[in-house]
Amino acid sequence: MLVQKYKDMLSGKSVIRELSEFATARGKEIGYENVFDYSLGNPSVPVPKEFTDRMIQLLATRPTNELHGYSPSLGITSVREAIAESLKNRFGIPYTKDHIFMASGAAGALAHAFRLVTEPGDEILTFAPFFPEYHPYVDLTGAVLKVVPPNTETFQINFEAFEEMLTEKVMAVLVNTPNNPSGVVYSTETVKRLADTLKRKSEEYGHIIYLISDEPYREIVFEGVDAPCVSKFYDNTIMCYSFSKSLSLPGERIGYVAINPACADAETMVYMCGQISRGIGHNCPPSIIQLAVSDVLDKTADLSVYETNMNLIYDKLVELGFTVVKPGGTFYIFPKALEEDAKAFSKKALKYDLILVPADTFGAPGFFRMAYCIETEKVKRSLEALERFVKTEYPNAGK
């Protein structure tokens, strides 16, 4: 018989997907350039030329069996070495290849991290607002994801609620900074306090509480923003990285798990990832993509457009009377809707061809997300629509 839990999942509609489908359909009517689609977090800036050049060079020069052959299950050794070296130089943490496990994007990295440190029934805490896919990612391992309510003033951690929820059943805490959907970057103060809390509670409970740091937006940090490396503050950190956003290649499924060398049994954990792979059909990320990426580790796509877009949108939102925390990175912004029911707000926006995602599934009802990974020219035009929307539907906003 077909397994019911997966069948049941089919009836759960994703708001993001529905909105994105609306945008596509509407685009067919009025031209997609006239639909202000802020629904999807799909990178919009081109892949760095160095990546494409390297891919072509590999294809043109390497023997095909060497290029496309099986990668070792932990990843290609030279690639792991290059990543360790790059992280070491960047963050001053003494990574070696023995701390790096190559994974298929952040989803793949997290799938390994969760299985490393939790048995079914164990709890993982994360902080609202949060990426809603964390639910299936965790739930389907058998562990239990619990969400700490947000500090809506700053979208830093709500430590009071956190301490209360950090019981003995919690085996791991999952953070995502820079954050999807808030765009906020955790400050050094936040990360320090988080680390202190975890150390204290680990001791109290007599077991390690691991910190799983999901960092796909690490490279998208705006000018002057304090963006501490989480792993530097807490030994038992499992860093999950993806090149999806920094190199604009989310479809190629490439990332890694980096275990802090100071973590107990760090090297064993990397080998354990290789075992976990056997159970989830992972095997290794695509060989040619591993090789190409390892040559452009310190490059990124031109990410500056995201900051340009953010400033335009932030200024307009403030001008229109929205309550909004200024993003420190990513390509998201997370304002408070102009009525209590963000779904109703988002529905009204559709009349103005504005696709805004209500944030109930992100754990912050009343807010909405805009993914501004779109062309700046379109952002500018969208702001006119936003102004019309607000002035027509909410004439008293901000007054």
Add this chain to the structure above:
Amino acid sequence: MLVQKYKDMLSGKSVIRELSEFATARGKEIGYENVFDYSLGNPSVPVPKEFTDRMIQLLATRPTNELHGYSPSLGITSVREAIAESLKNRFGIPYTKDHIFMASGAAGALAHAFRLVTEPGDEILTFAPFFPEYHPYVDLTGAVLKVVPPNTETFQINFEAFEEMLTEKVMAVLVNTPNNPSGVVYSTETVKRLADTLKRKSEEYGHIIYLISDEPYREIVFEGVDAPCVSKFYDNTIMCYSFSKSLSLPGERIGYVAINPACADAETMVYMCGQISRGIGHNCPPSIIQLAVSDVLDKTADLSVYETNMNLIYDKLVELGFTVVKPGGTFYIFPKALEEDAKAFSKKALKYDLILVPADTFGAPGFFRMAYCIETEKVKRSLEALERFVKTEYPNAGK
């Protein structure tokens, strides 16, 4: 705490891996060209030029965000369409894109198939000799893999043992034809009888027993061999395919699940695969590889070398007095060792720089596997070593 089951797996040594490591080490002493390494099933023939050309063309001409962007979670629609069309033309089964789910190689396809139709505790039957990775693949889902003992005369199915083991707890039967490690292809008679048995028992138990057909060697079938398409004989078949062997690109992690359109809820099952992905961090196979592969669906690498190698080895084995079933496909052959303990036999062979894998973990003790995906010239030289080995160590073989 670290999860013990994965930690425990680290102490389990893989015989294949150990032998392969020995081969590498020995290669450093005497030159790898002098080590007759039959341990690993890594394709040796070049990738078809059309694949490489297509990759370069995609990289040189497509906008990078289109090329490397997220693939839909079921796979790129045009790729699923092309695969369905190719399968339909080839096997006369009315596949459409709605029956195809893109997966990361056969391991990825199987990871989805097992989760589709089994809950923890359910049984999956497979037939010895079998690919030993099936154990972690299945065990780590929580289902239970049981192995039907082999018919060592033919390596077709041992139906007597099969019927006995096919209890009400069995939710799926897993076949692998052409078979790793035996090289044998199931005959039409075998597949028909298998299908009849499954139909009868499904009715008797009042639940569908799914047939999971793992087909990475489908394109490597030797001249004149009857190689029926399993899906044609049984409606409730889940085909798991990988391009690893046919196109010689095992590192690129590309394959698919094809649900027989006659299977109950076939289209729902494809959507369910998309949900399963969320739990195992799969997401989608690499976009560029999906696109490149879809243009060379009916091409293969030049696989003829495997048949050449097989014939050379088979003839020599027979001449030296081995009991061996002639392979119908793959790049494996599976003779009976010349003493009861295949491990001891394999150990003695090392003195002659012959790397032969004893088959205990394949579920057929007393046999050994040779993976002849190596250059024909080397095969020829290895046969001299084989002759010396047998004549010295087993002077009475075949007498």
